Amino acid sequence: MPSRNANNANNQSSGSDRSLTRRAFGTAVGATAATAAVGLPAAAPAAAAEPVAGRIQERPFRAARGKHARRPNILFILGDDLGWADLSSYGSPNIHTPNLDRLGRQGVRFTDAYSGSATCSPTRFSLYTGRYPGRTKGGLAEPIADRSAGLEPTHPTLASLLRGAGYATALIGKWHCGYLPDYSPTRSGWDEFFGNFGGALEYYSKLGLGGEYDLYEGDAEYKDLRYYTRILTERASEYVQRDHGDRPWLLNLNFTTPHWPWIAEGDTAESAEIVRRIKEGGLGGLFHADGGSIEKYKQMVEDLDRSVGEVLKALKRSGQEEDTLVFFASDNGGERFSYQWPLSGNKSSLQEGGIRVPAVLRWPARIDPHQVSDLPVFSPDWTATLLELGGARPDPAYPLDGVGLAGYLLRGERPRERDLFWRVRGERALRRGDWKYYRGKGGKDQLFQLAHDQREQADRAAAEPELLAELRASWERTDAGLLPYPTGS
Known part of the structure; x- marks a missing residue:
C-alpha cells in the first residue's frame, strides 16, 4: 500500500491533469454540461499555455461537444535526442517551433511525460513491445551497437497487434532494434519499412557507425544521397496521403533529427569531412565531438519542426486529419546542446533531463484542444493506449507494463495509481x-x-x-x- 507520505503527495500535487477535458465516445455533450461533469468552470477557449520563467503555465479549458469517429489512423512521430525544453512551448528561449507548438494547442500537451529508457534502442523496445526494456535480451543493450542483439520477430509488437486488428502498418526512419539478417521492422509487424537500421548515420552519405551504408527500403539498400530529414519527410507525406481503402493505418515516423552528427541541410563541406573520417576508420567522425554549436542545434530542431509541419499539411490535404491521432515525443532526453532547464542530467542518465521528454497528442474527432496535463506517463503507456483505441488485444503471454490512457483522455477516468x-x-x-x-x-x-x-x-x-x-x-x-x-x- 502507498505510504501516508505518498498519498499526501498525490493529494497535494498541482492537479493540472484534472483540467483535462475530453469528448466522450459517440455522445454529444454540451459544453456547459461537460464542463460541470469534470468540475471545471465554464471558460472561453484560451490561448496556448506559454512558458513563464522556465515553468509551464497551466490553465483549465472549456469542454466541447463530442463526436463519433471510427478507429483512428495513428501517426506516431519521434524526434531523436530532443530535450524536454527544446520546443518553444516547453520553454526554449531561442528555438522556434511553431508547428509542434500548434500541434500541442490543438490537443493535449504533457508536462510530465517520460521515455521508457534513457537511450535510443531500449526506449524503442519499450514503445514497440509496451514492456520494460529489461524483459527482452535486446532491450538490455543501452543502446544496440552491433549485430548481436535485436527485437525478436516472435515477440508481439504495437505494429503486429494492430495489423492483426486490420491496420496497415509502416515504419519510416530510424529502427535501431537490430540489424539484418535477423532483425527488421518487416519481421516485427510493419508491412513497410523505409529508413536506417542503426543508431546514427551521416545525413548525406547515409554511412552508419561501422562505416556501412544504412538506408533501406524493406530489406534492400536504397540509394539517395540527399539530406536525410528531407527524404523521410517526403516519404511520410506520401504515406499519409495514400489511399488505404477502408483500413486504418499506423505510421511510426522516426526522425534522426537532432541526433549527432551536427549537420543542417546545406552543410555539405562538414558532411564531406565527417565522411572522410569515417572512411579512415574513425568512429569519432560520426560522433562529431569537435563539431556542432547551439546555433547549429537550433537549425536542426527548427528543421525538424518544419518537417513535421509538412507531414501534417499532407495529412490535412488527404482529408484524414479529423480521424487521425497524431502523437509527437522525443525518444529520450537531450544531449550536448539541448536546453533542459530546470531539469538536471541528460541522455543516458535517469535524472529528469535524461528521461523527461516533450510529448503532445492530437485527435480532433475525440480530444478537445487547448489542454495541458501533468499526469506522469511513459512510453509503454502509449502502446497500451493505442492498442485499446485500435481495437487490438495484447498477447496474454507478453503482459504489458504500460497503462492504457483511453479512459483518461476520452472519459475523464483517472488511471489507477502505479509506479513508473x-x-x-x-x-x-x-x-x-x-x-x-x-x-x-x-x-x-x-x-x-x-x-x-x-x-x-x-x-x-x-x-x-x-x-x-x-x-x-x-x-x-x-x-x-x-x-x-x-x-x-
Whole structure:
C-alpha cells in the first residue's frame, strides 16, 4: 500500500491533469454540461499555455461537444535526442517551433511525460513491445551497437497487434532494434519499412557507425544521397496521403533529427569531412565531438519542426486529419546542446533531463484542444493506449507494463495509481505521484519531491526514511522480474 507520505503527495500535487477535458465516445455533450461533469468552470477557449520563467503555465479549458469517429489512423512521430525544453512551448528561449507548438494547442500537451529508457534502442523496445526494456535480451543493450542483439520477430509488437486488428502498418526512419539478417521492422509487424537500421548515420552519405551504408527500403539498400530529414519527410507525406481503402493505418515516423552528427541541410563541406573520417576508420567522425554549436542545434530542431509541419499539411490535404491521432515525443532526453532547464542530467542518465521528454497528442474527432496535463506517463503507456483505441488485444503471454490512457483522455477516468520504473546500468529510478526515488552511479539512494523540486537538488531521503525504503523496495520487486544484465557489461 502507498505510504501516508505518498498519498499526501498525490493529494497535494498541482492537479493540472484534472483540467483535462475530453469528448466522450459517440455522445454529444454540451459544453456547459461537460464542463460541470469534470468540475471545471465554464471558460472561453484560451490561448496556448506559454512558458513563464522556465515553468509551464497551466490553465483549465472549456469542454466541447463530442463526436463519433471510427478507429483512428495513428501517426506516431519521434524526434531523436530532443530535450524536454527544446520546443518553444516547453520553454526554449531561442528555438522556434511553431508547428509542434500548434500541434500541442490543438490537443493535449504533457508536462510530465517520460521515455521508457534513457537511450535510443531500449526506449524503442519499450514503445514497440509496451514492456520494460529489461524483459527482452535486446532491450538490455543501452543502446544496440552491433549485430548481436535485436527485437525478436516472435515477440508481439504495437505494429503486429494492430495489423492483426486490420491496420496497415509502416515504419519510416530510424529502427535501431537490430540489424539484418535477423532483425527488421518487416519481421516485427510493419508491412513497410523505409529508413536506417542503426543508431546514427551521416545525413548525406547515409554511412552508419561501422562505416556501412544504412538506408533501406524493406530489406534492400536504397540509394539517395540527399539530406536525410528531407527524404523521410517526403516519404511520410506520401504515406499519409495514400489511399488505404477502408483500413486504418499506423505510421511510426522516426526522425534522426537532432541526433549527432551536427549537420543542417546545406552543410555539405562538414558532411564531406565527417565522411572522410569515417572512411579512415574513425568512429569519432560520426560522433562529431569537435563539431556542432547551439546555433547549429537550433537549425536542426527548427528543421525538424518544419518537417513535421509538412507531414501534417499532407495529412490535412488527404482529408484524414479529423480521424487521425497524431502523437509527437522525443525518444529520450537531450544531449550536448539541448536546453533542459530546470531539469538536471541528460541522455543516458535517469535524472529528469535524461528521461523527461516533450510529448503532445492530437485527435480532433475525440480530444478537445487547448489542454495541458501533468499526469506522469511513459512510453509503454502509449502502446497500451493505442492498442485499446485500435481495437487490438495484447498477447496474454507478453503482459504489458504500460497503462492504457483511453479512459483518461476520452472519459475523464483517472488511471489507477502505479509506479513508473526505470533501470539502466549503474542507475535506478522510480516515480510515484510527485515522489521520485533515484540512485545514480555513486550508489547513494536519494528522494526528491518533483512538484517542488524538478531540478532534483533537495534530497529528502533523511526526512522521509520510510517512504524512501518503500520506493526502493518497490523498485527492487520490479527489477527482480527482469532479465539481469550480462556479466561484465
